[in-house]
Amino acid sequence: MSGVRSAVAARSAGPVVDESGRVTLAGVGKRYETKRGPVDAVADVDLEVAPGEFVAIVGASGCGKSTLLRILAGFEGHTSGTVEVGGAPVRGPGPARGVVFQDYGLFPWLTVAENVRFGLRQQRWSRARAKQRAAEMIEVVGLTRFADRFPGELSGGMQQRVAIARVLAADPALLLMDEPFGALDALTRTTMQHELKRLRAESGATVLFVTHSIEEAVYLADRVVVMAGGASHGAPGHIAAIVPVDLGDERDVNGPAFNDLERRIAALVHES
Numbered sequence: 001m002s003g004v005r006s007a008v009a010a011r012s013a014g015p016v017v018d019e020s021g022r023v024t025l026a027g028v029g030k031r032y033e034t035k036r037g038p039v040d041a042v043a044d045v046d047l048e049v050a051p052g053e054f055v056a057i058v059g060a061s062g063c064g065k066s067t068l069l070r071i072l073a074g075f076e077g078h079t080s081g082t083v084e085v086g087g088a089p090v091r092g093p094g095p096a097r098g099v100v101f102q103d104y105g106l107f108p109w110l111t112v113a114e115n116v117r118f119g120l121r122q123q124r125w126s127r128a129r130a131k132q133r134a135a136e137m138i139e140v141v142g143l144t145r146f147a148d149r150f151p152g153e154l155s156g157g158m159q160q161r162v163a164i165a166r167v168l169a170a171d172p173a174l175l176l177m178d179e180p181f182g183a184l185d186a187l188t189r190t191t192m193q194h195e196l197k198r199l200r201a202e203s204g205a206t207v208l209f210v211t212h213s214i215e216e217a218v219y220l221a222d223r224v225v226v227m228a229g230g231a232s233h234g235a236p237g238h239i240a241a242i243v244p245v246d247l248g249d250e251r252d253v254n255g256p257a258f259n260d261l262e263r264r265i266a267a268l269v270h271e272s
């Protein structure tokens, strides 16, 4: 936990609740003005995510999942409604929000270790502390042997692991992840899901996680948001359902309760 976040935790009595991870979306809409006229990517999105909660977002292609994440990351503005993180309006990117998107966003001229240290140094971590933290996170994603390699020397899946290590190293209050494991092979994907679960339990970060895999959503999340619509479907993207995942911490992906929930969510995705 970062210095600021532990200070917040130390002041509050009772369970640790880091309010800086709270997400509030109220009546959120995004309209793109294009040559062919306005495109409503999303409309009327209401969602409250509690600090420390893990919310997965699923839905057919084009329903606005990435748009919502980009808005929360501060990469683009919304055109209606309110978007708040930690009780403050989002006006641009910020260090309390860690972002892992489909493109790895690594600096090709820096080594793996330098890439992971970069954000920490930007946040004024000392050289020694940044070096130690980077080494720890690189170990977590299983890339210690490659710490001195450049991104161009690694596979896509390995580059994605570096991007994940880089974001997790900074211990953000809110993690925004858009298909972060989409490019990984099945075995690495399972390992990374485990690690993400563990790291998130340790750090208490709030996570918003976009995935096309309903199994992944049910395995990781406290709640699954099902989105529907999309500009190409003639209706703006919107939230069609929010499904709580009441399966406890140890989830058996082959268990009947797990599979039932997976089927229920799949039906909601296909209906919408």
Ligand SMILES: Nc1ncnc2c1ncn2[C@@H]1O[C@H](COP(=O)(O)OP(=O)(O)OP(=O)(O)O)[C@@H](O)[C@H]1O
Pocket (backbone or CB within 6 Å): 032, 034, 039, 040, 041, 059, 060, 061, 062, 063, 064, 065, 066, 067, 068, 230, 231, 232, 237
């Ligand atoms: N810059 C843009 N200009 C115009 N329309 C856009 C722009 N960006 C996104 N859109 C439209 O907004 C809608 C939502 O796109 P978005 O990428 O958020 O969907 P998605 O659910 O993440 O899709 P996928 O699962 O395929 O990644 C789509 O119809 C898309 O065409």
